[in-house]
Each structure stands twice: as structure tokens, then as C-alpha cells.
Amino acid sequence: MRILLVALNARYVHTNLAIRYLRAALRQQSPKWEIVLKEFSINDHLEKVAAEIYEQKPDVIGFSAYIWNITQIRALLRRLQPVLPEAYFLAGGPEVSFDPVEVLEQNPQLDGIICGEAENSFPLLIQAWAEGSLPWHVPNLVWRFSKPLDPKPLAGIIPEDYRGSYKEAGQAFIFSNLPAAEPPDLNKLPDPYTEQEDLHNRLAYVETSRGCPFNCQFCISSTFQGIRYLDPEKFRLILRRLFAYGARTIKFVDRTFNARKKHAFQILDVFRQEALRLRAQSKAETYSESGQLPRAHCEMAGELLDKDWLEYLKEYPPGMIQLEIGVQSTHQPTLDAVKRPQNFAGWQDKVSYLQHICKIPIHLDLIAGLPFEGWQQFSKSFDQVFAVRPNNLQLGFLKVLKGSGIWQNSTAYGLVYSPDPPYTVLRTNELTHDHILALTRIEDILEKYYNSGRFVYSLKWLLQDEPSPFEFFHAFAEYWQKQHWFKRQWNPKGLMANLWEYLISMGASSQQRAIWREVLRFDYYLLERPGMVPVFLQPQIEGRTSACCEELEKQKERLKNNPLLKDLVPGAQDLDRRQWSRATAVEYFMVDVTEGLEDRNRLAENNELATASPVWYLFYYRGAEKQFFKLDASLAEQDCDQK
Known part of the structure; x- marks a missing residue:
């Protein structure tokens, strides 16, 4: 057969x-x-x-x-x-x-x-x-x-x-027919990866538990009771095969990976041991050099992150794990309705610690269209979650899944949803369809500008004084809608030009625009090695003489050829002059983009850009990720007069 x-x-x-x-x-x-x-x-x-x-x-x-x-x-x-x-x-x-x-x-x-x-x-x-x-x-x-x-x-x-x-x-x-008397025992199921296959550049999925301790009404996991666990040593055999097949991103499909702390620690111990074993076999100095960095993607519950978890993850090898945590909402009546026991304020600092101190990538989720959460309540949820500054903030929309509690009570909640898969919510008692469409535009802008990671410093500076990031993204999305930009595909440079046009439309002072130009130009250099910087991003500092600008360009040329710069970049010493030139760029900025955020208001109000000393950066474009290095002022001293 x-x-x-x-x-x-x-x-x-x-x-x-x-x-x-x-x-x-x-x-x-x-x-x-x-x-x-x-x-x-x-x-x-x-x-x-x-x-x-x-x-x-x-x-x-x-x-x-x-x-x-x-x-x-x-x-x-x-x-x-x-x-x-x-x-x-x-x-x-x-x-x-x-x-x-x-x-x-x-x-x-x-x-x-x-x-x-x-x-x-x-x-x-x-x-x-x-x-x-x-x-x-x-x-x-x-x-x-x-x-x-x-x-x-x-x-x-x-x-x-x-x-x-x-x-x-x-x-x-x-x-x-009748249902099975008992669900399958995970430890009696055969290994799903015994047959050789090529998993290079693919996401490989593993499962070390089935079931969920929570009863969230929007999720079909709420229809099953109990949790079953896979023996960590059986997981080890599966993981070894995945690594042998070329898999490097391992996504755990466990609904709540940290449901049982002891088991989760054992699984992550195995992952670390096998990843280090792979490293030893590769005979590479670092994972990043060999391209062999395995990473575990785990979906966890924020409520279950305690001191033990913080201590454990703090010692986990950098880059070997990333976490996805479903917040969904911070509005208590909504959480009560969907039976989601959660106090985001009680664990948001832990998530911030894991991301910003432990350098663990964090992906947080919100769901629009849940019962009792209108526009204002959702905007508050958004701002509270955005305050953590996660690597990725997913603005998703309620899917009224068959079998879920939300599905069974959709009429009572006033949920109107698409009759076709994926059954996305169209309106609720609290959100009109116009609201839903506006949120889809915000979601699009969020993906293009925030989750893409291409505008990290621009958004950091732009949003620092914004009372509501949600309102910023909403206003920007509506500007896109007015300009009919959603009808086109945009490359990263086009997205930056659109952002600049929007900022100009806000009527800011020339000093403020000059600061925005500097931080956007920094992100522009992080996109790729620029052949030519667009006119709107070229330095335009009021009060700075042309002679000074010419001297800065001369200093840039001298810095490009300074052999000491190679010492800043690991592994760059063996590059010849042509390779080094193609792999690097040197640029000056009149604001300290990476460390000078606290000085933004003083610079704008007092017009200090004209007299500020330039901050020089070396950009390095080899490898999977762009790198930058702030240069010591002694390497690029300027002695021209500034008036």
C-alpha cells in the first residue's frame, strides 16, 4: 500500500x-x-x-x-x-x-x-x-x-x-467512532526524524510536551486537559538528528514551554550540551564565524518567569535562545473574559531584564478584537507592552477558531468574523470595522518599521518623547493611507524616504529636523554600504562653514585608510586593501546616535549642532549582521573653526 x-x-x-x-x-x-x-x-x-x-x-x-x-x-x-x-x-x-x-x-x-x-x-x-x-x-x-x-x-x-x-x-x-480512551504517550511514540532529510535553512519543529496549564478561550488548547512530557534523553536523540540534518533554528511547539520548570530546565540543558557538542565538532572559534549557531525558540508564559528562570537564562549562552510570550491584552475585563490569568505589570520588568541585560531576543504578542477591549483599551495595552521595547511586537487579530470558547460564545460577545478561514474578527461590540481596518494599517507599519529591525535608532529617538507610541504609529499609518502608499511595494530606502516625508509634514524646527536627519542617516548606513547617500539625508547643519565641512570630508578619507581601524574588527586583519574598502564605511554624525539620546532636547533647543564635535563611526558589512564601532576622538580630531 x-x-x-x-x-x-x-x-x-x-x-x-x-x-x-x-x-x-x-x-x-x-x-x-x-x-x-x-x-x-x-x-x-x-x-x-x-x-x-x-x-x-x-x-x-x-x-x-x-x-x-x-x-x-x-x-x-x-x-x-x-x-x-x-x-x-x-x-x-x-x-x-x-x-x-x-x-x-x-x-x-x-x-x-x-x-x-x-x-x-x-x-x-x-x-x-x-x-x-x-x-x-x-x-x-x-x-x-x-x-x-x-x-x-x-x-x-x-x-x-x-x-x-x-x-x-x-x-x-x-x-x-468513539474517541480514544487515552491520548498517546509521547515517550512511546517513535522518533519523527529517523529518516535522513535536508533541513539547512529550514525551521525544524520539536515537541517536548502536549497540553497547556491555561484555559485561554481563544485557543484550542483549552479543549484538552492535562500535560504530557517527553523524556529529555529521548529529546536528545531527536535533537542530534536535527543538527546532523543541518537544522539550526529549532522551534518548540510546546504550548507553554515553562509549564513545568524542572522539565524545561532539563530540555534546555540538553539543547545547550548538544549545541556545544556541535560547536566542538565544527572546530570553529565562534558559532557566528562557522554559521553553526543553533537557536531554540520557546513559547513561554510570563506569569511563570520567576527568580530561578532569570538566574538560569542569565547564564545561557548568548544567541542560543529566543522567547515568545503571549501578552494578548493588559485590560483586566478582557483577561477575565478569555480566562487568561495574567498581571503584565508583575513580570514586564523580568522580560525587559532578559532582553536588555541578558540579550535574549523577546517576541511579545497582542491580539486585537478580544471581548471588552475597545480602541482606547487596546491602545493602552499596546503602549504598556511597547514600553518593554521587545525585539518583535506582533499585533495579531483574533481568529475565532473552531472548538474554542470564543467560538462557542461569539454571539454573546458580539463577535462578527469572516466565515472563511482563518476566521479573522471583523468587528466586535467595542471595535467597529473601521477600527479593525485602522489596526491592520498600524500592524503593517509596525512590521515595516519596528519589527523589521531596520529603523532601530530612528524609532528610539523619535519615540523617546512620544506620550503614546500607539498614537505615533496610528498617525503615521493614516499618513500612509492618505498618500496611497499601502498600494505599493517599498524597499528599505523607500521606507526611509517615506518616514522622512512624514516627519517633515509635522512642522518641526530646523534644529529638530537636523537631529532626525542624523539618526535616519545612521540607520541608512546600517542597511547596507551606501554608494550614495540620498540628498535628504546628507548633513545640513546651520551655522557650520563650508571649510569645516570640507575638512570633515578630508578626515573621513584619512580615517578610511587608517590601518588601526582593522584592529577594531575581529577577523578583519587578513583583508587586503580592496576587500577592506568594500567591507567598510566611515561616517561622522553631529549627534552621538548610540549614546547621546539624553542630550536630544538640549541640542534641539540651543542649536548646539553647529558647534558640536562630530562623532565618527566605522561600519562593517561582512557577515550576517552589520556591525558598527564608535571611533575614539583621537583618531579623527578636527581643528577647523566652527562658526
Whole structure:
């Protein structure tokens, strides 16, 4: 029997853990079965996807269904079933597990759905079909049984010991078997990564626990009780294979990674040990030089971050871990409604410590459209979370997921949401559709300017005196809307030009504009080695003589050729003159962009830019990340008069 397991991932770099677990479970059941995995992206042309599936000539096709791919799966079913009439078509996953009978009624091409965890049920189903029998006793299965041509009493077809239910659906019956008595034991499941594959430049997913200690009503994890854990030593074997296959970013799909502190510490200990083992094998001086830096991405609950966690993470190797924490809201009536026990004020300093002192990248999430949170309440949540200055602040929108508490109570909460996946909220009792559209524009601006990491210093200076970052992003987004900029694609330089145009429209003083120009130019140099700086970013300091400016340009040329600068950059000593020239840039700024934020008001009010000494920086463009080095004033002293 030839079994094809199909995943349509949101992006090419993603991988699907579920079909790998199912492949391993099927192999364990019968080594005679031929099992093929096919992964696609939802951005692939469906005609090509359908062709690849058809050419496999499978006996069974199983789709892994989620909100981001169910539309494509339905289209593929309609294309494939007529040309593969003898094949069995199955689906599983959260998008089909909560209303399986309705899904089968709406998609007559489907033969069955496995609800919930399928590692134990799927092999039993394939075994039944391989033996030519009907799957009466396969747990978690909802399946279609075509009516026989010769009418027979249904009682003569259904086994006497069958305890499920059924429904007549046109020319077929839909049977709903009983759920499994117990969920799978993670430690008895086979390793999902035993088969060699190339995971270079891909996200690899692992799971060391199933379940969640919380009962958040917007999440389908609230429909399951209890948490099961994977033995850390079994995780070690999985991790070794992932590293051997080239995976370097390991994303834990555990709903709350720090639900049990002892287990989480053990898992991270294993990760660190294996990452250091990989480092020793690579024989590189540093991870960054070899490109072998493994990183763990863990989703944690802020409420569970205590002193032990801070001490543990403080000692974790730099760059080896990043954290995602769902705040969702800071509005207490909203938190009460969605059953999210949280006191953000009680742990925001811990998150700030982890990011800004321990240098651990932090990703914080907010959800717009939750019950009882209107525009003003959400703006307050945004500003409170933004105050932490996380590496990434995701402004997401409520998805009314099937089976969730929000879904069951959507009418009571006044939630109007899209009838099509991903079921995004359209309006609530507190937010109009106009509000939702305005928030989508803010989300777009936030991604382009803040989360992209391309405007770090510009935003740091611009937002320092803003009473509400939310209102800044809102005003900027509305300016974009007025200029019709959302209709176009913009490269980073274009985004910077748009930001400058917006700042000019605010009517600031010439001194303030001069400061903004300096910090934007600094971020411009961090984008790439500039061939030519745009006119609007070139230094224009009132009161500074042309002779002084000429002298600064001469000093810049002398600094570029100063051999002492190579000593500042690790690994640059071996570059020849041409390589060094192509890999570096030297530039002066009339404000201390990286350390002079506290002086911004004095500089603007007293017009001190004209008499300020320039601050010189060396920019280095080799490697994955741009680097910059503040140069000692003695290397670039100027003795020209400034008037």
C-alpha cells in the first residue's frame, strides 16, 4: 500500500511535524507499507501541487489541515478525486477535528477524518483498509460509508459491539467512532526524524510536551486537559538528528514551554550540551564565524518567569535562545473574559531584564478584537507592552477558531468574523470595522518599521518623547493611507524616504529636523554600504562653514585608510586593501546616535549642532549582521573653526 502524507505549509522554510510523526508511526506498524512525504507552500500553484500528488499514484492521501491551508486542501480534493477515484482521501488536524461530520458533508471527496492526535489511530485505519475490512473500531475516526447497491438493513451491516454513532448523508452514511480512551504517550511514540532529510535553512519543529496549564478561550488548547512530557534523553536523540540534518533554528511547539520548570530546565540543558557538542565538532572559534549557531525558540508564559528562570537564562549562552510570550491584552475585563490569568505589570520588568541585560531576543504578542477591549483599551495595552521595547511586537487579530470558547460564545460577545478561514474578527461590540481596518494599517507599519529591525535608532529617538507610541504609529499609518502608499511595494530606502516625508509634514524646527536627519542617516548606513547617500539625508547643519565641512570630508578619507581601524574588527586583519574598502564605511554624525539620546532636547533647543564635535563611526558589512564601532576622538580630531 502506497501512502502519501501531504502538508501545505505557510512558508517554504516551515516544516510539518505532524506528518513526520505519522510516517514514523506507520513505519512502526508495518515496514511493508510505502510511505511518502510531500511538503508544499500555500504560495505554490495548485495545479503543480495537484500534479505532483497525482504522479505519486497513492492508495491513501492524508492532508494535514490548518486554518492557513484548508482552502487549498479543499481545492486539491476537488481536482484529485476525479482522477484518483480508487484512492482514499483523509484529513486530520485542528481545522477538521471539531466539526468532522459537517466537513465530510461539505466535502464529498473526503473519505474520513481523524480527530485530534492520530499517531495511534492512523496505523489502525491503514491496517483495516489493507486487510479489506471496515474501520469500525478505529478510535477518533469519522468516516464515510457508501450505501450498498443492494439495500440491506443497517443493523446487518453494523457490528453488534459498535458503540459509535452515525448519520445519513445522501448516498452514504457518516460514522463517528468513539474517541480514544487515552491520548498517546509521547515517550512511546517513535522518533519523527529517523529518516535522513535536508533541513539547512529550514525551521525544524520539536515537541517536548502536549497540553497547556491555561484555559485561554481563544485557543484550542483549552479543549484538552492535562500535560504530557517527553523524556529529555529521548529529546536528545531527536535533537542530534536535527543538527546532523543541518537544522539550526529549532522551534518548540510546546504550548507553554515553562509549564513545568524542572522539565524545561532539563530540555534546555540538553539543547545547550548538544549545541556545544556541535560547536566542538565544527572546530570553529565562534558559532557566528562557522554559521553553526543553533537557536531554540520557546513559547513561554510570563506569569511563570520567576527568580530561578532569570538566574538560569542569565547564564545561557548568548544567541542560543529566543522567547515568545503571549501578552494578548493588559485590560483586566478582557483577561477575565478569555480566562487568561495574567498581571503584565508583575513580570514586564523580568522580560525587559532578559532582553536588555541578558540579550535574549523577546517576541511579545497582542491580539486585537478580544471581548471588552475597545480602541482606547487596546491602545493602552499596546503602549504598556511597547514600553518593554521587545525585539518583535506582533499585533495579531483574533481568529475565532473552531472548538474554542470564543467560538462557542461569539454571539454573546458580539463577535462578527469572516466565515472563511482563518476566521479573522471583523468587528466586535467595542471595535467597529473601521477600527479593525485602522489596526491592520498600524500592524503593517509596525512590521515595516519596528519589527523589521531596520529603523532601530530612528524609532528610539523619535519615540523617546512620544506620550503614546500607539498614537505615533496610528498617525503615521493614516499618513500612509492618505498618500496611497499601502498600494505599493517599498524597499528599505523607500521606507526611509517615506518616514522622512512624514516627519517633515509635522512642522518641526530646523534644529529638530537636523537631529532626525542624523539618526535616519545612521540607520541608512546600517542597511547596507551606501554608494550614495540620498540628498535628504546628507548633513545640513546651520551655522557650520563650508571649510569645516570640507575638512570633515578630508578626515573621513584619512580615517578610511587608517590601518588601526582593522584592529577594531575581529577577523578583519587578513583583508587586503580592496576587500577592506568594500567591507567598510566611515561616517561622522553631529549627534552621538548610540549614546547621546539624553542630550536630544538640549541640542534641539540651543542649536548646539553647529558647534558640536562630530562623532565618527566605522561600519562593517561582512557577515550576517552589520556591525558598527564608535571611533575614539583621537583618531579623527578636527581643528577647523566652527562658526
